[in-house]
Amino acid sequence: MDHEAAQLEKQHVHDVYESTAPYFSDLQSKAWPRVRQFLQEQKPGSLIADIGCGTGKYLKVNSQVHTLGCDYCEPLVEIARERGCEVMVCDNLNLPFRDQGFDAIISIGVIHHFSTKQRRIRAIKEMARVLVPGGQLMIYVWAMEQKNRHFEKQDVLIPWNRALCSRFFSESSHSGRKRRCGHPERSHPYHPPCSECSCAVCFKEHCDSKRSHSVDYEPVTARTCFTNIPKESEGEYGFYNTLGKSFRSWFFFRSLDEPTLRKQIERVRPLRNTDVWADHTITIQPSRHSSLDFELQQPFSKKEQNSDEEVFVETSSRKHLEWLRAPGTVKRLNGDHLGEIGKNGGGNFLDSTNTNDNGVDASNLEGESPSASSRILRRISAVDSTDSNPDDTISVEEQQADILDSRAFMRYYHVFREGELYSLLKENVSELHILSSGNDHGNWCIIAEKKENCD
Amino acid sequence: MKLLTHNLLSSHVRGVGPRGFPLRLEATEVRINPVEFNPQFVARMIPKVEWAALLEAADTLHLIEVPKEPIQGYEHDEDFLRKMHHILLEVDVLEGTLQCPESGRLFPISRGIPNMLLSDEETES
Numbered sequence: 001m002d003h004e005a006a007q008l009e010k011q012h013v014h015d016v017y018e019s020t021a022p023y024f025s026d027l028q029s030k031a032w033p034r035v036r037q038f039l040q041e042q043k044p045g046s047l048i049a050d051i052g053c054g055t056g057k058y059l060k061v062n063s064q065v066h067t068l069g070c071d072y073c074e075p076l077v078e079i080a081r082e083r084g085c086e087v088m089v090c091d092n093l094n095l096p097f098r099d100q101g102f103d104a105i106i107s108i109g110v111i112h113h114f115s116t117k118q119r120r121i122r123a124i125k126e127m128a129r130v131l132v133p134g135g136q137l138m139i140y141v142w143a144m145e146q147k148n149r150h151f152e153k154q155d156v157l158i159p160w161n162r163a164l165c166s167r168f169f170s171e172s173s174h175s176g177r178k179r180r181c182g183h184p185e186r187s188h189p190y191h192p193p194c195s196e197c198s199c200a201v202c203f204k205e206h207c208d209s210k211r212s213h214s215v216d217y218e219p220v221t222a223r224t225c226f227t228n229i230p231k232e233s234e235g236e237y238g239f240y241n242t243l244g245k246s247f248r249s250w251f252f253f254r255s256l257d258e259p260t261l262r263k264q265i266e267r268v269r270p271l272r273n274t275d276v277w278a279d280h281t282i283t284i285q286p287s288r289h290s291s292l293d294f295e296l297q298q299p300f301s302k303k304e305q306n307s308d309e310e311v312f313v314e315t316s317s318r319k320h321l322e323w324l325r326a327p328g329t330v331k332r333l334n335g336d337h338l339g340e341i342g343k344n345g346g347g348n349f350l351d352s353t354n355t356n357d358n359g360v361d362a363s364n365l366e367g368e369s370p371s372a373s374s375r376i377l378r379r380i381s382a383v384d385s386t387d388s389n390p391d392d393t394i395s396v397e398e399q400q401a402d403i404l405d406s407r408a409f410m411r412y413y414h415v416f417r418e419g420e421l422y423s424l425l426k427e428n429v430s431e432l433h434i435l436s437s438g439n440d441h442g443n444w445c446i447i448a449e450k451k452e453n454c455d
Numbered sequence: 456m457k458l459l460t461h462n463l464l465s466s467h468v469r470g471v472g473p474r475g476f477p478l479r480l481e482a483t484e485v486r487i488n489p490v491e492f493n494p495q496f497v498a499r500m501i502p503k504v505e506w507a508a509l510l511e512a513a514d515t516l517h518l519i520e521v522p523k524e525p526i527q528g529y530e531h532d533e534d535f536l537r538k539m540h541h542i543l544l545e546v547d548v549l550e551g552t553l554q555c556p557e558s559g560r561l562f563p564i565s566r567g568i569p570n571m572l573l574s575d576e577e578t579e580s
Binding site: 003006043044045046047064066068072074077078081086087088089090091093094095096097098099101102 | 456457459460463464465466467473476493495496497498499500503505544562566567568569570571572573575578
């Protein structure tokens with residue numbers, strides 16, 4: 001299973017970053033303020049590691065500390081190096097550091113690229129290993145629960161095609177964002193995943209053979225998704241209308257967590273034997289109506305819609321649990337995700353955030369009609385990416401538009417449910433003590449501390 | 456790659472564990488990269504340095520005037536701190552290799568960037 005996981009990550013994380021790295025150097029996306037703050041709070045003379053540093057946007061935030069940037073992707077690291085940063089190429093799962101060397105570590109938008117729970121745990125444990133006792137680790141991962149978007153599943157492939165989007169992005173997206181959230185400066189990006197190909201299928205192998213396939217991308221569906229968007233987002237949708245048949249979309253991916261994957265593989269093994277992922281693990285949820293959870297107001301994200309303030313909340317673990325259990329929160333989450341929860345075998349939403357999660361997708365698979373699971377449909381929705389990855393802010397020369405193919409660059413993400421990251425650490429990484437957790441602009445974040453006397 | 460970075464690196468080849476430290480440095484291209492001197496910063500780094508590993512690396516690079524150990528009252532000794540500043544932060548290995556002392560595995564340094572990736576076969580699964 002680990003081998004398949006590694007293969008998936010190679011194709012839909014590493015290779016994509018490598019291929020798209022040349023486009024990152026133009027613009028640097030801004031650092032998340034809360035992350036900057038964490039770095040600035042570190043004692044002068046601290047040794048800090050940014051694991052998954054990309055082009056190095058956090059490496060020079062604090063001149064009083066020494067920050068080492070590490071990334072799996074060499075082209076990205078080279079860009080950071082050109083900016084004068086101290087960087088290296090390495091693997092989060094096998095950090096080439098001696099134990100307890102670092103006073104602090106940041107992992108911003110990285111863990112969500114690991115395709116199994118075990119690998120995510122391993123990545124976190126590796127970071128804990130190289131932390132000094134008392135040292136702090138900050139982790140940011142993309143949240144499943146977003147303001148204007150609804151991820152129906154946690155394992156997704158996000159296509160990337162800056163060719164089409166970048167031009168529009170630089171022209172209109174900023175104004176759209178200004179209006180909605182009053183953040184003129186912050187360049188959080190859209191994911192530019194719009195496909196020029198109106199046939200939608202996710203992988204090349206399929207696309208060629210199924211070009212005339214019945215794909216539910218019809219405008220009606222798209223409009224349905226848009227109708228519920230608050231008016232102030234008008235600017236954004238002008239953008240999408242302009243793109244015409246290009247929709248923001250993404251593809252759902254079957255969870256690679258072991259029990260689920262085994263079942264899937266058993267089901268489809270007799271079928272084609274080309275790329276494992278393309279064949280059977282990609283399904284795209286047919287678009288559903290009003291699945292936009294803009295009504296979902298978690299205590300923290302509500303604030304973020306209206307102001308520029310950080311919504312990262314410092315809380316003791318006890319308080320955090322209370323936050324999770326707040327009746328209002330649970331009720332709404334259950335309500336909005338009812339379709340999924342039902343399929344997932346019922347149970348409390350919060351319960352599904354721990355190990356039961358793995359079983360969840362399996363039952364999902366069973367529940368769907370055979371035709372649905374083997375057909376590939378495109379999910380249309382309004383996407384507002386708050387991805388903290390650097391690529392989103394890059395603008396590109398139009399000549400390069402032709403070169404990029406949306407189907408080729410799809411990045412894998414395991415988006416995290418509320419409470420999932422917290423539980424992941426609490427249950428599996430006993431060497432870390434959680435100091436605080438919360439939501440910051442569509443990311444679940446955690447700060448944890450390495451316990452004394454545990455190695 | 457600075458020597459401060461080298462001081463943190465350890466081989467993660469399967470089965471090697473703590474015997475993977477320190478990595479043996481070979482350099483074919485080194486440059487001196489001026490960095491602003493910040494005495495408090497350097498003073499705070501000193502306790503974190505694995506001294507033997509630093510001496511070994513400095514020796515390979517034929518650096519001179521390398522203090523053999525932190526001296527008493529180093530926090531206020533500007534001469535000492537300047538030397539350490541130079542060795543830890545200004546010496547930059549552009550091209551070379553890092554070798555696992557236990558397995559012999561070589562990791563390249565190119566354009567100042569060490570590449571510590573192992574192949575699939577080499578990593579523990």
